[in-house]
Amino acid sequence: MTEMNMVQAINDALRLEMRRDDRVLVLGEDVGKVGGVFRVTQGLYDEFGEDRVIDTPLAEGGIIGAAIGMALYGLRPVPEIQFSDFIFPAFDQIVSEAAKYRYRSGGEYTCPMVIRTPVGGGIRGGHYHSQSPEALFIHTPGLKVVCPSNPYDAKGLLLSAIRDEDPVLFFEPKRVYRAAKGEVPEGDYTVPLSEAKVVREGKHVTVVAWGAMLYEVLASAEEVAASHGIETEVIDLRTLWPIDLDTIVESVKKTGRIVVVHEAPKTCGFGAEILTLIGEKAFLHLEAPPVRVTGWDTPFPYTLETDYLPLQHRITPALIETAKF
Amino acid sequence: MTEMNMVQAINDALRLEMRRDDRVLVLGEDVGKVGGVFRVTQGLYDEFGEDRVIDTPLAEGGIIGAAIGMALYGLRPVPEIQFSDFIFPAFDQIVSEAAKYRYRSGGEYTCPMVIRTPVGGGIRGGHYHSQSPEALFIHTPGLKVVCPSNPYDAKGLLLSAIRDEDPVLFFEPKRVYRAAKGEVPEGDYTVPLSEAKVVREGKHVTVVAWGAMLYEVLASAEEVAASHGIETEVIDLRTLWPIDLDTIVESVKKTGRIVVVHEAPKTCGFGAEILTLIGEKAFLHLEAPPVRVTGWDTPFPYTLETDYLPLQHRITPALIETAKF
Amino acid sequence: MQVDSGGQNNHGGGAHGVPAPRTPEASLAGIARVIRDDGTADPAEDPRLPLALVKSLYVAMVRTRLIDERLVTLQRQGRIGFHIGSLGEEATILASAAAMRPQDWIFPCYREFGALLWRGMPLQAYFDNMFGNANDPAKGRQMPDHYTGKPYHFGSVSSPIGTQMTQAVGFAWAAKLRKDDLVTSAYFGEGATSSSEFHTAMNFAGVFKTPTVMLCRNNGWAISVPSEKQSATRTFAEKGIAYGVPAVRCDGNDVLAVYKTVRAAVEFAAAGGGPTLIELMTYRLSGHSTSDDPRAYRAEGEVEGWRKADPLLRLRKHLETLGALTDAEDAQLRADTDAEIKACVEAAEAAPKPSLESMFEGVYAEKPWHLREQERECIEGPRPKAHH
Amino acid sequence: MQVDSGGQNNHGGGAHGVPAPRTPEASLAGIARVIRDDGTADPAEDPRLPLALVKSLYVAMVRTRLIDERLVTLQRQGRIGFHIGSLGEEATILASAAAMRPQDWIFPCYREFGALLWRGMPLQAYFDNMFGNANDPAKGRQMPDHYTGKPYHFGSVSSPIGTQMTQAVGFAWAAKLRKDDLVTSAYFGEGATSSSEFHTAMNFAGVFKTPTVMLCRNNGWAISVPSEKQSATRTFAEKGIAYGVPAVRCDGNDVLAVYKTVRAAVEFAAAGGGPTLIELMTYRLSGHSTSDDPRAYRAEGEVEGWRKADPLLRLRKHLETLGALTDAEDAQLRADTDAEIKACVEAAEAAPKPSLESMFEGVYAEKPWHLREQERECIEGPRPKAHH
Numbered sequence A, B: 001m002t003e004m005n006m007v008q009a010i011n012d013a014l015r016l017e018m019r020r021d022d023r024v025l026v027l028g029e030d031v032g033k034v035g036g037v038f039r040v041t042q043g044l045y046d047e048f049g050e051d052r053v054i055d056t057p058l059a060e061g062g063i064i065g066a067a068i069g070m071a072l073y074g075l076r077p078v079p080e081i082q083f084s085d086f087i088f089p090a091f092d093q094i095v096s097e098a099a100k101y102r103y104r105s106g107g108e109y110t111c112p113m114v115i116r117t118p119v120g121g122g123i124r125g126g127h128y129h130s131q132s133p134e135a136l137f138i139h140t141p142g143l144k145v146v147c148p149s150n151p152y153d154a155k156g157l158l159l160s161a162i163r164d165e166d167p168v169l170f171f172e173p174k175r176v177y178r179a180a181k182g183e184v185p186e187g188d189y190t191v192p193l194s195e196a197k198v199v200r201e202g203k204h205v206t207v208v209a210w211g212a213m214l215y216e217v218l219a220s221a222e223e224v225a226a227s228h229g230i231e232t233e234v235i236d237l238r239t240l241w242p243i244d245l246d247t248i249v250e251s252v253k254k255t256g257r258i259v260v261v262h263e264a265p266k267t268c269g270f271g272a273e274i275l276t277l278i279g280e281k282a283f284l285h286l287e288a289p290p291v292r293v294t295g296w297d298t299p300f301p302y303t304l305e306t307d308y309l310p311l312q313h314r315i316t317p318a319l320i321e322t323a324k325f
Numbered sequence C, D: 001m002q003v004d005s006g007g008q009n010n011h012g013g014g015a016h017g018v019p020a021p022r023t024p025e026a027s028l029a030g031i032a033r034v035i036r037d038d039g040t041a042d043p044a045e046d047p048r049l050p051l052a053l054v055k056s057l058y059v060a061m062v063r064t065r066l067i068d069e070r071l072v073t074l075q076r077q078g079r080i081g082f083h084i085g086s087l088g089e090e091a092t093i094l095a096s097a098a099a100m101r102p103q104d105w106i107f108p109c110y111r112e113f114g115a116l117l118w119r120g121m122p123l124q125a126y127f128d129n130m131f132g133n134a135n136d137p138a139k140g141r142q143m144p145d146h147y148t149g150k151p152y153h154f155g156s157v158s159s160p161i162g163t164q165m166t167q168a169v170g171f172a173w174a175a176k177l178r179k180d181d182l183v184t185s186a187y188f189g190e191g192a193t194s195s196s197e198f199h200t201a202m203n204f205a206g207v208f209k210t211p212t213v214m215l216c217r218n219n220g221w222a223i224s225v226p227s228e229k230q231s232a233t234r235t236f237a238e239k240g241i242a243y244g245v246p247a248v249r250c251d252g253n254d255v256l257a258v259y260k261t262v263r264a265a266v267e268f269a270a271a272g273g274g275p276t277l278i279e280l281m282t283y284r285l286s287g288h289s290t291s292d293d294p295r296a297y298r299a300e301g302e303v304e305g306w307r308k309a310d311p312l313l314r315l316r317k318h319l320e321t322l323g324a325l326t327d328a329e330d331a332q333l334r335a336d337t338d339a340e341i342k343a344c345v346e347a348a349e350a351a352p353k354p355s356l357e358s359m360f361e362g363v364y365a366e367k368p369w370h371l372r373e374q375e376r377e378c379i380e381g382p383r384p385k386a387h388h
Ligand SMILES: Cc1ncc(C[n+]2csc(CCOP(=O)(O)OP(=O)(O)O)c2C)c(N)n1
Pocket: B029, B058, B060, B082, B086, B089, C111, C159, C160, C161, C188, C189, C190, C191, C192, C193, C217, C219, C221, C222, C223, C284, C288
């Protein structure tokens, strides 16, 4: 065990898997010598050389399109998109191609690859360095979507994702890239996809969150426990899709109440899907209206970002209201 | 009044507005001499010439990017994307640029334009000529999304959309392009955006639908009225976003039950948003779990398309179950 | 190495005013050909292919033509939903496929079923795809002509224009990194050069020197948009210059010229030379697809000119000058093909539809809970009334 | 018409092995310059600009430099969040902006605040943008250096690389359709030539002959990726050939050369000649932005070579040979600018943050119900604790 932050844990997973499996390679803008703008791929270029840690021209469609070709060939590419806000030039290759390859070819071709990309706000990035586009990919059949909240999960989930047979979007919450620290085993281990984790037990209200917002939820949970004796059950989703619905439903059967927290705009965000699933699976257990605490339906603002994000100040009253309903 | 189908009504709206307002122009692939692959722009090239009905090179990003430039200049472009499945090469220009121009420039620049594009299944188009990507745009703050179900609304909504000051995605349900016929006034009239329409009154269950699925819903409504005496209230949403929630909430307050029908895959589709909004606004009025009848979470299949689509055979049992719950 | 640039820039600011190459003569001006008007091969250009290969190309082209024609009829009869064929473009497709080595991979656009059959897919499998039945290798999930042929080193057709180019570059790049001796080719139309994928594929191919042959079928039209409206350049080949990628134009209706040009590019790539862009000058004799009626936008006279340049006629004449094809042989070939097609159509029509279960398989490697649930709902629920 | 193609193709299959143009001398080999080493203008090339214009360009470049330096300091002090500047690239930006006519429109990339100030935006407004305060014309909604200047015929910066190019083409096309005598320019880096937007913008510009000047600042780097890894071509200018767009390379650190070249392209466009691609050879003396530390990927020696080619030094020397600039004048200019900056920083820091209400305005022309509701929730709810 070593203490690592998220950047180090992800770097460790990449290095480990590249040593273990010579089909694995990394490509993207600035991933080489400089090790990525967040330094997540630091040192890999020195160890694995320019054939496996590849700086590409500035074209996300090319990064993903070429990675698809590599995956069809039999490699395991791990392309990086520098910010998830810049994934849109590659959107066609992801949703029209990678997501559908297995299905459309009757299973002849498969497209195993992991698209790593920093996600979310909190670094004063404004419109274009802060967005959370996960819902767009969850809406697309054929894709898996992961978002770890801590170094242990980040490493274990990334190793699972690279070994998975399907294309995975791996969103890295950049706000806690360095702030989230924890003990990480040195060698190989995996955290299975599609398994949520109850990170705090409680009986009054269930909260579902992932990535950076998890820490805000935990802070609010402490706050309402102290101030109102409300015991919050907090679920770290870890894999967003396919979702581990059982864990959520079980919790809601106990609490009768659910709050979902995410950074993306409210409308048509993943929160709507989670709450609708609960409406479908646990309607009769609901004792309060399901609640979303999310980014507002505006572009992500710069100066007012802490007013935009669904931070503790907005989660706490939602917990209290829901628990008391 | 003349009887028209959807294609004729949309064509009529374009012609009318191009005559009235010389800032309006049409651009896209094959929109010129041949009048579009669905003949929606037929005859416009002859009347308005190649400067206002423009065949472009094969590049959706170019069509939308150039249209944005035109809108910034002060024109009112109405770009066509040949199938909404092919909108993804333009996704970046739509969600990163058109949607955010007004906001990011502090209101200095605006981007009024209408992106017309055929949507949905029912023409045996398989994976790539059948999809319904509306949720992706509804999730993006700054865009408006429209989907008419009949010629009268199509013409009136398109005229409203072109005169609107914001970018509008105008989805045309190709399955009923020619099948949906009706009386259409000859001259100028508008159907306001963001006003849903109750097209059938009922007291037992509310159904929200739009575009081609409306006809399936109406057929099911007749079926369950005859077989079970269930009176369905059917709401044609017409404008998907910003949504006319009041009309839906009012109906649900009466019926206590809601079913949403759409062609897009279930997960993170617009149905989830509508049902979640109802959970937020009318939870205590709900007497049955909210229900979705949607496309499955698979790519859109070819041979089995009628088994994929949420047609009458799947809507009817959902109405009965919900009404009887 | 036969590959060089046929491009010439037009520095006046675009090709406006340059007469459109709307006749075979104008289109091919200045381009080397092998098969001359009288049917003989130009000895200076002749790649001297084995006669058996040339004959098998003729056989394949005739079969492609007859299949194409039958599919149009089937579509008109409402027995299949759609067809997009290669009428007039057979030489660009067959000769280029033949020039690829067995270990090489082909990334198709959508007009290349002839190449797929050349590569060994049984005709029955192709017809199963056209009918979208349970035997279709793509499991009836995609439209007709959206075939898949991995066993034949042949990609998977998708509709979005251009995506296969970048994938072909990535595939070749992977092979190069693995020191695997293979070359990829990507087919696309001249319209597709406007897509962002062309730009990205060419740039990546140039920068990483991938062993990729970029096969641009310039058939004069992108649905209703004529080639001269796609680009202000005089040629599409000269676009190679923007990427440091060697480019060449070739008479696309001349089987021997296509074979020779593509083969040279394959060998250049295999030897580590990197990518080549080849502009194959041909013509789309049919409408864009069975959904299209070209009379709305193009003059019949233009088509007439190109009918005379039909690649089948040219190859036939060539074979006749070699004394290598009799009328009886030709008639037999046609009769055999007709019979074969007939049997395939019957079997394809008789085959069952894909199962409901199959609709939920293959979205992921393993079926997640939500698809298992939806599958159950679908199978246990009522079936739709017949539509269409 | 001074515009012609500086491009040469490399038919050997890419520029691999070609030495990278990592020194000013190699980078500018064969390119005409105006200001010679001794500071005098080459009489054969001199555009003979009015001295007042040349001096005002010097003033603007010095101000740009000083503002840049101050902003880096402010960022290091944590007083602003970010800055992306134009150190070493001032001539490409100022001289090109000056070459545009008053009615023309500029579509920026992100390094062009100098052009915006040249166009008339008050320095205070720019600093308000850098601080994202309530007075910022962009209302504090975007990151620093994402300014907007419609009153100055200047576009709105966004981060996604390349999008402004296609928009500049659309804007110019609209003007052309309306017979409005205006030209647009779009700035972008050499890295952006790899983006799909470059391809689409160039192709549309070529096909529709839009009056657009495409200004490629080739500063040698795209963050950590050197220009020779962006493309297998020897130059970026030669990419124009793929679109039938005339292209030219220009010494980007030579104010007079830049002015002359851009002006010629503007006049060519205004006269109906269509677009021009201009590759401006320059160098990014700083890191990519305040977030970047270039020592991780580039040799200090390379930077040293380019420091000597600093466009400010060259212009200053030129003015001195003309006897048009004294040391005292220069010192006064710097002192005045410093004072002006100081006042702007103070005012910008003192200005209030944008209001909570402003966060919900301008998403649409009129605020829909859901945003009114969210606004109420936000305003009536608790405020966040301080973050960062
Ligand atoms: C991204 C995208 N946009 C539009 C279409 C519709 N479309 C199908 S084929 C075609 C024209 C293609 O022309 P070209 O590339 O010349 O190929 P050809 O059909 O002539 O072989 C168009 C516009 C599509 N399939 N994909």
